[in-house]
Amino acid sequence: MSDEGDAAGLRRVLEPAGVLPQAALRLDTDPRIRPDEVRVRVERLNLDAASYRQLHTAHGGDPDAIRAEVLRIIGERGKMHNPVTGSGGMLVGVVEEAGPASPLGLREGDRVATLVSLTLTPLAVTDGLARWDGLSEQVPAEGHAILFARSIAAVLPGDLPVPLALSVMDVCGAPALTHRVVASHARAAPPVVAVLGAAGKSGSLSLAAARRAGASRVVGLVPTAAEEARLAASGLADAVVRADARDPVAVAAALGAPADVTIVCVDVPGCEHGAILATAPGGTVVFFSMATSFSAAALGAEGLAADVTMLIGNGYVPGHAAMALDLLRSEPAVRALFTARAAAD
Structure with missing residues (x-):
């Protein structure tokens, strides 16, 4: 595998072989990171507007059905990749571990917003999204996500509330x-x-x-x-x-x-x-x-x-x-x- 493939997360693709993570049907969410990866403890997801609108419409605004559908997508695909809209969103979390070869400049304890789509980010949710009411794009969550060498993330500013910063970075x-x-x-x-x-x-x-x-x-x-x-x-x-x-x-x-x-x-x-x-x-x-x-x-x-x-x-x-x-x-x-x-x- 080329260095570019490694940097783009190709090793995390489970199927089909040879595609990049965004085009994959399934990603590997193993929390053990490679030297150039970063593991983030998830605090909040931000579903993109098109995806949330589609989910809301498809399920008649039923929050339990929306929550179940998001959990199903993440569980089956190892990422939040709406199969209808083809879109995902982004997330906020805290860096748990940064590999020694990661070029992202992140350190353990940094609270970050990922500036790459959830459609290509390995993601595992462990709390069943129990704290999400299903009625907004912002989703309190627990779990972990993996960033690659070619991912993008920004440390959240200390002068803004997290939901506000997340809303801005989602569309920056x-x-x-x-x-x-x-x-x-x-x-x-x-x-x-x-x-x-x-x-x-x-x-x-x-x-x-x-x-x-x-x-x-x-x-x-x-x-x-x-x-x-x-x-x-x-x-x-x-x-x-x-x-x-x-x-x-x-x-x-x-x-x-x-x-x-x-x-x-x-x-x-x-x-x-x-x-x-x-x-x-x-x-x-x-x-x-x-x-x-x-x-x-x-x-x-x-x-x-x-x-x-x-x-x-x-x-x-x-x-x-x-x-x-x-x-x-x-x-x-x-x-x-x-x-x-x-x-x-």
Whole structure:
């Protein structure tokens, strides 16, 4: 096996042979670590929004059924990898043991957030998720997880409550990539930026990041009157409009003029064509939602003769955690939205 395969956790794949952990059907959760691995004592999982919404819908909001389904997935797969959405989430825990060859710079006792998906993280749960009410994305849990040499983790800041820090780090790739894309457009001319799903975690951070990167105007699109009022009151967007992001014509009508950059942070399927219609020729669409159908996006753009660049937000940009935390600390409106959401969870 190559060093790269080892670093990526290939030895932890039980089936099928030869794939990387994210594509595996089953991972080895043996707590005995190899020299370049780290074992984390799990304290809390954060299911990604698309996965939790699918589980909630599939089980009619029944918390016992949702809990049982999450336990089944983890037990069968050795990771939290929703087979319907293909997504997972991330976790917070305390480092129990760090191998001497691990390059992650973590030490025993560090409280960390993993910044890689649970879909590729070996995970064992030992408490039956007994403390989780099944009614939110944040899941108190006991067990252990394994990080590889090519994993990413950040030590949690001491000035923020754990649930709040976890909420931010769960979506920290969105504002970082938004900043990069908007700054690139701004070198030619300050762009107009539209964020679909703008009142959520990744959406609110993306609005703040777009403005910081030099957007001439930021527009937030939300689905309900309550979210419209809340986002308008925050001042994060220059304009707030309301439409169902799954209705392409309604999205285009709500926005009026197309945007130069469109950021999709909606956690339901079917938003691809609206995002494409919302974007001006030569513009860029960034899809952050794990509910995105990338074939629908590609074929939809072709069918609409839309000359747009489409990017997949892969959750990692160098410095993404630090940027997201800085936005939370420096933008009172962002912190207020996150604090309210954390309290609701």
